[in-house]
Each structure stands twice: as C-alpha cells, then as structure tokens.
Amino acid sequence: MVDEMTTRAILIQPEFANMEEVEQLRSLYDPLYGKTAPHITLVFPFSSGLSDDEVLLHVAGIASKNCGFDLKLKGISSGNPDYILLNVSEGHEQVIDLHKQLYTGILKPTQTTSSQYVPHMTLGRIPDRKSREEAIREIGRLDLSIESVADYIVIERIDADEFGEIVAKVKLGACLDFNID
Secondary structure, rough: OOOOOOOEEEEEEEOOHHHEEEEEEHHHHOOOOOOOOOOEEEEEEEEEEOOOHHHHHHHHHHHHHOEEEEEEEEEEEEOOOEEEEEEEEEEEEHHHHHHHOOOOOHHHHOOOOOOOOOEEEEEEOOOHHHHHHHHHHHHHHHEEEEEEEEEEEEEEEEOOOOOOEEEEHHHHHHOOOOOOO
C-alpha cells in the first residue's frame, strides 16, 4: 500500500565504464551520494497521491513511443544556483523530448519549475559560491566524459531521508532503423 502522498522522481540511470570516477566526485560534492545512483532527471521529485501503477502506466505509454538513444555527457557547468553539472552533449534533444512528454497527462500538475530544462547529471551541490567555483575548476581539469545508451526510464520512490528506491525500470520502445546503404 502506498502512502497518501508519495514522493517520486523519473530518471535515466545510465550505465557507463567510468562509474567509479563519477561516484568518487559525487562522494566529495553531492549530498545525494549513496542515496541515489548517478542519473539524469526527467521529472523532478514530486509528491502526489498517484499510485505506483498510475505512474507506471503513464511512463510506459511514453516509453513505448520513444527509441533508446546514445548518450554522451561532457562539459562541466553550474546550475540553479548551487549545483555542479555534467552536461548532456549527445542525446540532448531526446532527453528534452522525454522530459516534455512525461510532463503531460497525470504528471502535468506536478511540473513546478518555469526555468528552462537543461539535461545534465548532477555531480555536486555546494551552496558557497567560491567553493563551488573551485570544485568546478578542479572537476573541469579531469576532462570527464561519459558514453552510454539510454534504453530505460527509471521510476524512483524517494523517502523522507532522500533515499531513492527503484519502483520500476521501463524499457524504451524498440525502433527499427531502415537506413540501407
């Protein structure tokens, strides 16, 4: 039985070769390190009375209409205003499209931000501007790059201590490529 109000987020949790390097950085800078895996947020944490099944049906409907796609994350930036971000450089448009599609139907009322959505993976959150800028410079020197495939959407339930529990992994639709040379 789900509580009356449940907090969830909808994510891409890519698998990639240099996961250890990313997790090392997150252990230094990200307060959510150890609470959730590295991810790209598609739907920001929201509290609602929706059941897991209702959210799953909505996500499955969107996922079935979208193909898996290649992802590359490269380039460090600062965002909103305390965050250190690893930017999505390949797959950027597909991530934005999924974000927009998911914020329709039953999830439309959960969209609270009016700022422009920037696809990224959070590496840290540092409220102090000077410390954040120094961390960005240090991380930038690493020339961090991630390559992966986005082939699942993850629904995560978030508890009061901000620990994420995967409720479902929904496979993106199978799409055929008819480019014949």
